[in-house]
Amino acid sequence: MRVLCTAVPGSGLFLPTVPLVWALLAAGHEVLLLNNGDGARAAAGAGLPVVDPLPERDLWAEFVAAVAGMIKDGQMTKAGVARKPDRGGFAWFGEQMIDGMLPVARAFRPDLVITTAEQAAGRLLAADLGVPLVEQGIRLGWAGLDEHVVSSRREAAEYLEPTRRRLGLPDVPVNPVASIDVRPPSMGGLATDTQFLMRYVPYNESRVVPAWVTQPPTRPRVCVTLGSVLPALGGVGALKAVLADLSTMDVEVLLALGDIDISELEPLPANVHALGWMPLGALMPTCATIVHHGGSATVATPLVHGVPQVSLPKFADQPMNAKLMADRGVGLTVSEPEEVAAALAQVLEQPKFRDTAAEVRDEIAAQPSPAEVVGRLAELV
Structure with missing residues (x-):
């Protein structure tokens, strides 16, 4: 074919x-x-x-x-x-x-x-x-x-x-x-004769991952990202207050903002590691939670790994993705940067978010793989 x-x-x-x-x-x-x-x-x-x-x-x-x-x-x-x-x-x-x-x-x-x-x-x-x-x-x-x-x-x-x-x-x-x-059924995914469910498989380009990122942290590890579009539109400055608030928490922060100038965020707090562009799928296995903008792929990737989330959506489909995530019970969505730290503390402290994230992870894993879907596509031809 x-x-x-x-x-x-x-x-x-x-x-x-x-x-x-x-x-x-x-x-x-x-x-x-x-x-x-x-x-x-x-x-x-x-x-x-x-x-x-x-x-x-x-x-x-x-x-x-x-x-x-x-x-x-x-x-x-x-x-x-x-x-x-x-x-x-x-x-x-x-x-x-x-x-x-x-x-x-x-x-x-x-x-x-x-x-x-x-x-x-x-x-x-x-x-x-x-x-x-x-x-x-x-x-x-x-x-x-x-x-x-x-x-x-x-x-x-x-x-x-x-x-x-x-x-x-x-x-x-x-x-x-x-x-x-690619949606899990509990978040809208539907299988019919002409609509094929497929497991979401994260791909965010490849980079060499630092060895220490793959090791279990000594305190909760939090990934912070804004995707690729928002930083390009000058939306990084709002993170300065967020990082300042997170500096007062007993967490380790992985800052994944892509290959952009982050000088306006400096000096970074001592508990923040700037990683540049890094595939989220490589970071999620050792993260306790993620703070993000609500982009579709950015919401889906932690779902695959069973990681609870805090979202600060801005535009496009971000509010819809964040609402779907929050309604499913996988995390919380906030409207202002000043609300992130409190939401993050809640997500880290309450087991219900981790438990629900694990349910969705298992649901996604049970969906047909891309290899299985290829067989359905060949039948069309």
């Missing part, structure tokens, strides 16, 4: 797709990825065959810069979310990439196209090639035929309709022939 895979180049929107591609390759299938900029480089770093259809541009950097400009200009909703451009959202990536994608896809001649909901160009590619389209869910908030993702597909299809007509591509139904849902 020949499989063409694509996603939006943002790390949180692409990296969760990597384990399924590994499973396809391990099963002997031929796979090609289409991605751009850092997304393409991350795919190559993961050992995957990848083509950048627009190598002269970095679309994710352009997108983040546009969002940062909107925030600076005060173009925010009452909910604190940057307003979308008049034409755009994530469908913009498909519009920009499709002309470069088509010739590569036609030459590759896949039997199946796998895309994420955010990368709407996948629908156009499948239509042009006349092959089944499978949508790979990467979020905790929605998947499959959930109302939000169905309406998002329709909006993306409408956005790309002028592009489809310009390229003379055939039209196809908005919904894919099948979808993959």
Whole structure:
């Protein structure tokens, strides 16, 4: 089977797709990825065959810069979310990439196209090639035929309709022939004939992990992270007060903020270790809890390891992910940095959070592996 895979180049929107591609390759299938900029480089770093259809541009950097400009200009909703451009959202990536994608896809001649909901160009590619389209869910908030993702597909299809007509591509139904849902059932995951449950397997790129991080700590170890987007938007300063509060607690803090300048947080408290960009999956086995921004992959990774959480969500789907986590009883969500330390103390002291996190961990482990899902995909072809 020949499989063409694509996603939006943002790390949180692409990296969760990597384990399924590994499973396809391990099963002997031929796979090609289409991605751009850092997304393409991350795919190559993961050992995957990848083509950048627009190598002269970095679309994710352009997108983040546009969002940062909107925030600076005060173009925010009452909910604190940057307003979308008049034409755009994530469908913009498909519009920009499709002309470069088509010739590569036609030459590759896949039997199946796998895309994420955010990368709407996948629908156009499948239509042009006349092959089944499978949508790979990467979020905790929605998947499959959930109302939000169905309406998002329709909006993306409408956005790309002028592009489809310009390229003379055939039209196809908005919904894919099948979808993959990585949510545990107790948090919305649903298995049907066309919606395949799959175990979430964390992947946050590879780095050399310091040996001491793998060793059991002498006091509770707390990971603090803000993902990849928030630091790029200048959202690191809020952590200064958080770290100051955590310095008064008997904990060890692992600060994972990526490869960015953290000088505004210095001097760091004595109990804080700055690790730069580090795969969360490598940190979780020795952590008692994690403090984060509520990104989907950042919530899902500690769920896999049974680690309780404290979330300080800001925008996009972060509040939804944080609420799902808190409603399940795995941790707490707060609205202000000053509330983090008290919530963290509560999560560390009350066994119910650890017990519930362990329940969800076992639930995720019981879901079908990516290797099992590959067999379902082959049946579609």
